[in-house]
Amino acid sequence: DTGVSQDPRHKITKxxxxxxxxxxxxxxxNRLYWYRQTLGxxxxxxxxxxxxxxxxxxxxxxxxxxxxxxxxxxxTLEIQRTEQGDSAMYLCASSPSGTGSEKLFFGSGTQLSxx
Amino acid sequence: xxxxxxxxxxxxVPEGATVAFNCxxxxxASQSFFWYRQDCRKEPKLLMSVYSSGNEDGRxxxxxxxxxxxxxxxxxxxxxxxxxxxxxxVIAPSGSARQLTFGSGTQLTxxP
Numbered sequence: 535d536t537g538v539s540q541d542p543r544h545k546i547t548k549x550x551x552x553x554x555x556x557x558x559x560x561x562x563x564n565r566l567y568w569y570r571q572t573l574g575x576x577x578x579x580x581x582x583x584x585x586x587x588x589x590x591x592x593x594x595x596x597x598x599x600x601x602x603x604x605x606x607x608x609x610t611l612e613i614q615r616t617e618q619g620d621s622a623m624y625l626c627a628s629s630p631s632g633t634g635s636e637k638l639f640f641g642s643g644t645q646l647s648x649x
Numbered sequence: 650x651x652x653x654x655x656x657x658x659x660x661x662v663p664e665g666a667t668v669a670f671n672c673x674x675x676x677x678a679s680q681s682f683f684w685y686r687q688d689c690r691k692e693p694k695l696l697m698s699v700y701s702s703g704n705e706d707g708r709x710x711x712x713x714x715x716x717x718x719x720x721x722x723x724x725x726x727x728x729x730x731x732x733x734x735x736x737x738x739v740i741a742p743s744g745s746a747r748q749l750t751f752g753s754g755t756q757l758t759x760x761p
Contacts, residue, residue, distance in 0.1 A: 569751075574657070576736050576751030577693065625692060636681050636740055638749065640692035 536560060538641035540626050546647045547616055554612045555644045559628030565635060566609050568601055569625040571643070577625055583609060584631070616648045652676060653739050655752035663760050666727050670755045672737030673719045681740040682713055682720045686733045687754065693736055696722075727759045 539558045547553050559566045564585050569577035580599065582590045585606035598616075603609040613620055623645050627638040655672045662668045674682075682699035697704065699711040699720050710723040720739075724731055734754040741750070 567749075574753065576653075576753045578751070579749070636749065637683070637695050637698075638693075640694070642692050 538626055538628050538639050540624075540641035540644050542644055543642065544645045544647075546649065548649050549616060549618060551616055552612065552614045553616060553646065554610055555624055555626075555646075557609045557611070557626030557641060559608070559626070560630075560639055561607075563628035563630050563639070564606065565629045565631060566603055567627045567629075567638065568609070568611050569627065569640075571623045571625055572621075580611075580624075613646075616646075618648045621646055621648045651753075652741075652750045653737060653752040655735075655737055655755050657753055657755060659756040659758055661758045661760055662727055664727060664729060666759075667723065667725045668727055668757065669721055669723045670735055670737075670757075671719050671721050672739075672752050672755075673717075674739045674741075674750075675718070676739070676741040677715075677718060679718075679739045679741040682711075683738040683749075684709075684711055684720075684722050685736040685738055685751070687736055688733045693751075696735070724757075727757075729759050729761060732757055732759045 541556045566583045568580040571577045581601050583603040598614045601611045623643045625643045627640045629635050653674050684696040685693040686696045687693040697706050699713050703712040708725045712721045734756045736754045737752040738749050
């Protein structure tokens with residue numbers, strides 16, 4: 535399967551703990567996005583990378599959230615001192631550059647539950 | 650006002666029916682538009698792009714009305730497998746061209 539993969543699929547943690555999610559994009563895609571989705575809502579933009587550069591970050595993203603894409607391939611999203619409001623599905627997506635760059639391919643997501 | 654708004658539904662229609670969804674956007678400078686489909690507990694998948702002249706893909710027709718700032722999706726001869734949430738996506742130049750904004754989605758259930 536050469537689609538976008540995310541790990542883990544599910545994460546249950548206690549409030550105050552740190553969690554880290556991983557995303558492996560489609561190999562030839564140099565753009566990578568993180569979104570968050572809660573029940574009954576559409577995906578909400580968190581951040582965007584082009585290769586290893588983080589080009590945009592949502593104003594809604596608190597400083598407890600950090601994302602990296604050190605070699606321009608896989609990416610990690612870390613949430614420090616988790617809160618119950620962080621419970622959501624975290625979706626990663628990738629897209630190619632140039633023509634078709636606005637068509638996103640999503641991974642299956644990581645479902646985070648903060649107890 | 651939300652940047653992208655959709656009627657959440659749910660729309661419950663019988664098989665074979667024609668159903669239409671609208672999506673309105675607030676930024677008049679928006680440039681690109683898409684419809685995504687999301688099955689229950691699955692990731693969103695691109696359904697179709699929306700072009701200024703309107704476009705059709707089988708039973709699906711997408712249209713853009715720039716004057717009124719809305720896009721629409723028409724599904725003809727609906728199938729049970731069309732049951733899903735339909736998300737509209739708008740790209741505006743004010744932010745990053747890569748910052749796609751999703752609507753909250755419209756839920757469709759096709760009944761046998």
